[in-house]
Amino acid sequence: MSETCDILISGGGIAGLCAAAAFGHAGFRVICVDPAPPVTERDVDGSDLRTTAFLQPAQELLEACGLWARLDNHAAPLQVMRIVDAGGDAAEPRIVKDFDAADISGKPFGWNLPNWLLRREMVARLAELDSVDFRPGTGTDSLFTREAEARVGLSDGSRVRARLVVAADGRNSPMRQAAGIGVHTMRYGQKALAFAVTHPIAHDNVSTEIHRSGGPFTLVPLPDWQGRPSSAVVWMERGPRAMELLALEPAEFEAAMTERSCGLFGPLTLASRRTLWPIISQSADRLSGERLALIAEAAHVVPPIGAQGLNMSLRDLRCLLDLAVARPGGLGDRQMLDAYHDARIRDVKLRVKGIDLLNRASMAEARPLRDARAMGLNALYSLAPVRRTLMQMGLGVR
Ligand SMILES: Cc1cc2nc3c(=O)[nH]c(=O)nc-3n(C[C@H](O)[C@H](O)[C@H](O)COP(=O)(O)OP(=O)(O)OC[C@H]3O[C@@H](n4cnc5c(N)ncnc54)[C@H](O)[C@@H]3O)c2cc1C
Secondary structure (H helix, E strand, O other), rough: OOOEEEEEEEOOHHHHHHHHHHHHHHOOOEEEOOOOOOOOOOOOOOOOOOOEEEEEHHHHHHHHOHHHHHHHHHHHEEOOOEEEOOOOOOOOOOOEEEEEHHHHOOOOOOOEHHHHHHHHHHHHHHHOOOOOOEEEEEEEEEEOOOOOEEEEEEOOOOOOEEEEEEEEOOOHHHHHHHHOOOOEEEEEEEEEEEEEOOOOOOOEEEEEEEEEEOOOOEEEEEEEEOOEEEEEEEEEEEEEEEEEEEEEOHHHHHHHHHHHHHEOOOOOOEEOOOOOEEEEEEEEEEEEEEEEEEOOHHOEEEOOOOOOOHHHHHHHHHHHHHHHHHHHHHHHHHHHHHHHHHHHHHHHHHHHHHHHHHHHHHHHHOHHHHHHHHHHHHHHOOHHHHHHHHHHHHOOOO
């Protein structure tokens, strides 16, 4: 015997949990499965020490599905995005440009939250929704579709029949592979270190991205940690250098990161474990198949620049949700899924390409390329309408 539901979500990462809350809140019967139970504490093995900067449109979606009320108190606002070019001979700023959210709206650009805390609050929200059945410890194994429904085999041997399968099962998405949808992948030989720091100089709600070589070094504001100003750091470097940094003793690592940060916040102190993430760009050839929608990293992966990854994922979710609510009787049918693909594919391809270019510019080792990057930043910044358009595009409102 197989169970039935409206929507089977494969994957309970942040995107999958969010999708479960959004569809459940809208009244659909949802089953969400993930073989890896979420880690919901900061200082334990396996916790995700990355943070997510939710940009304005993402925050509106979280609010609409009852999640924001749980997150608001833990969020650090991002008022200014500061881009620093430190590509000269010495590790010091040579160009500093501020993009202030006040130039385009009365709200901050976004709000930063730790991923482990997001998982904790999202799982708690799902427990409040009768319409959602979250099953950590169980994964999807197989997918068989017909025009009228999908049949999904689960790792506990059971089967679920659903009108729509949402693949939120990550960059190697088993559901995408089962549907035979290909991907285009670009590799950089680059990894990101993600961790938290404290520092003597306040961040004043400024997110700072420092470019030198190997990739950006980004400090994103967090609420104070143990009474000291704190930031989340994403430090991108070529793979071997990232491995060396990971292996350094804490005192040596702190000296290296303070130098890489150009000392902008004073001496940096490590305030968490260091975690390592491989960096790629990837986009799926199609965002939908029969009875299947791909969202988040199952659909697109980008290097962590400009806080685009999960924010693109929530734009996928917003689009899918609007289509489902507008015509509930057509949930998961071809008309809905073609409309989803058509509505999202251009934005996805544009952002994957744009972030790929920004990452390659940030990785530049050769001095002439680093100088060209600095000139490009200066030129873009000096034109006020271009600057405003870039800020709006970054937010995803254009
Ligand atoms: C260092 C770093 C910093 C980042 N910072 C930001 C940021 O500030 N803002 C932003 O918007 N984005 C950011 N991102 C991107 C963001 O973290 C990702 O987009 C997001 O975590 C991906 O979420 P996901 O749910 O798609 O994938 P994942 O987190 O990979 O989740 C996929 C889930 O699917 C599950 N799964 C696998 N197989 C199965 C199966 N057979 N059945 C069911 N489930 C399965 C996995 O267990 C996993 O839990 C960052 C990324 C990195 C690397």
